Amino acid sequence: MAAKSKIHRASDPTPTQQICCPCPAYTLNICQPALAAYGSKQATAGLQVRQVARSAMARRLVCQQQELRDAVPVICDGWAACYINLPNGGRQILSIVLPGELVSTALVFETIQNWFIEAITDVQYRTFKRSDLLEVLFKRPEALECISRAWVEERKHADQLILDLGCRLAEERIPRLIVQLVKRLKALGLSDTDGKRFPFPLRHHHIADATGLTPVHVSKVLSELRRRNILALSDRFLVILDPIALYHAAGEKWP
Amino acid sequence: MAAKSKIHRASDPTPTQQICCPCPAYTLNICQPALAAYGSKQATAGLQVRQVARSAMARRLVCQQQELRDAVPVICDGWAACYINLPNGGRQILSIVLPGELVSTALVFETIQNWFIEAITDVQYRTFKRSDLLEVLFKRPEALECISRAWVEERKHADQLILDLGCRLAEERIPRLIVQLVKRLKALGLSDTDGKRFPFPLRHHHIADATGLTPVHVSKVLSELRRRNILALSDRFLVILDPIALYHAAGEKWP
C-alpha cells in the first residue's frame, strides 16, 4: 500500500528515465506510447509529452476540478475512485481506478464536467498535458491502437455496472464488485502469492457508492458473506476463503 | 417514422451518391468523414469504405450476433435499442439509438460479445466494414476527431444512466429517460413544429428495461404523470403538456 509513504504536496517533476517505473500496467495504458514518443522522437518528430508527478492524500481529490481542464491523470500508485455527485448529496462511483490505470480514455479527448477523482489510499499520480497526448495520438498509430483497446475495456466495464445496478440484487452486486477487483488486481500482479489475499482499502461507503446501496446495507451483506465463511475482511486486506462460493454469488464460474 | 415503409429482407447495396441522404445526424457521426474519404480520396489515397444498406422489422435484431464480428451498424431511420442479457432472462437496455446515430463508438474498434441491437420500430440501417473504418480513422485526423467527440458523448450518457440506476427513484428515472429522448429528438429535428409532440414508439417493457424497473411499475408511474396532466401518451406519440413539471420531475431546469 501507498499509505504511510512520504507525501509530496506540490508538483514534483521527475526525469524521463524514472517515468512509470513502478507502474504495473505500463504497457496497458497510454504511458508507453506517449513516452516512447518522448524518448525516441522528440527531436526528430517534434513530439513532446509533458507530464507532472503529483500525489494526493487519502480522502482528497486527485485533481482539482480546475486542473482537469487540460490535465489527463494516470494513477501510478494507490487506489482512486471516479465519481459524480447528485445535487441532493448522493454520489455514484463510476469506477475504481487501480495502480497503473488511466482514469478514463474519455479524459484524453475532453474535460468532463462534474467528474471527481478521489484518492482512496494515498495516491501517486501523473498528469499529462491533453494537447500532448492528442498530438501523439494523431501521429502515432500504435498510441491510437493502445487507447482504443482501453476504450473498449472501459465501455465493457460501464456496461457491466449498468447491468448490475439495473438488474441485480445487493447480494450479487457486492460479490461482483469484489470479483471484478480481484481479477484486476491479479492481472496487475498485486495479489498475494497464493492469489487469495489482496489489499482492499475500500470503506463501506465506497462499496455503497459503487453499488448503489447504503453503507448500512453493505455491512449487512458483508456480514453474511463472512458468516458463510466466504471471505474475511480486516485491516484493509481481503482474504478469499471460498472462491467457488464467491464467484457463484457473483453469478460467475470459478475459472 | 419508418413503420409501414417497404421492407427489404436481404442486403440492398446503394450507390455512393445516395449515401446517408435521409440521415438527420449525418455530420455528427462517422458517416461524413468515412464517406468523404470514399468520395474524394478513393483513387488517390486508396481508401475505400464499403457499406451495405439493410433493414430490420420491429422487434427483430438489427445485426445477428455473427454479423457484428466485422460489421459496424449505423441507424439511418427508425429507433433501435442496444442491450445485454442476463442468464436468468432479465435484460438491460444500454441505450436507445435514434435515426442517424452510430450504435456505439466501441463497435468501431472491436466486436463486443453479448451485445444485442433490437429494432424498436422498423429500422433502416447501414453496416460499415470495420477494417475500412479503422483505416480511415488512422489516416484521416478529422475522422478521429469526429469519433472521439461521439465517444465522449457516449461516455456521458453511460454516466448518467449509471447515476440514474444507482441513485434515483422510479418517479425520476422515467421522466429523465423521456427528457433525454426529447432533447435528442429536438436536436435531430424530429419533433413537431411546436416542440411538444414527438414520436414515441417505446413499449412499457422498453422503458422498464432501460430504467431497471418492471413494466407494471412503469405503467403506474406513467399513469401518475398522466393524472397530473404532465404528459399524454397514445398512438406511439408523446405530447408534453407541462414541460416545466416534466423537467422538474426529471431533476432538471426547463431551459
Next chain:
DNA sequence: CGGTGTCTTGAATACCATCAAGTCTTGTGG
C-alpha cells in the same frame, strides 16, 4: 376468430433505506 402482445389495476410480499443506539478504531491536540 382465437392468439398474442400490451396495458391497467389491486393485493401481497420482498428488498432495501432510514432511523437509532452502541462499539470500536483512528487521528489530533493538549
Next chain:
DNA sequence: CCACAAGACTTGATGGTATTCAAGACACCG
C-alpha cells in the same frame, strides 16, 4: 502519552419503494 473528537462499523426496528402475482380490458394480426 492520554483525552477527546470524528469517522467507521455493527445490529435491530420500522417504513417506503418496487416486485411479484393475478385477473381483466383492449388492440392488432394472421
